[in-house]
Amino acid sequence: MKELTEKSISCPYCGETIEVLIDSTDLDEEYIEDCQVCCKPINFLVSESIDGEITVSVYSEDDAY
Numbered sequence: 001m002k003e004l005t006e007k008s009i010s011c012p013y014c015g016e017t018i019e020v021l022i023d024s025t026d027l028d029e030e031y032i033e034d035c036q037v038c039c040k041p042i043n044f045l046v047s048e049s050i051d052g053e054i055t056v057s058v059y060s061e062d063d064a065y
Helices: none
Strands: 004-010 017-023 029-034 041-048 054-059
Touching (some): 017 041
Antiparallel strands (some): 029 041, 041 054
């Protein structure tokens, strides 16, 4: 069974804080998901910190990684 982790992120467009579910099997993956508030595409980068915690970085289409 896949482990889902709930994370709070801020939309890089509208600034709203939204809750997203992150699949732990998506480590080191990039994907796009639309903001639940403004519907603009958010680029997600899922990684694992040194202490084993899943971290999520979000970017707009115009941001450089």
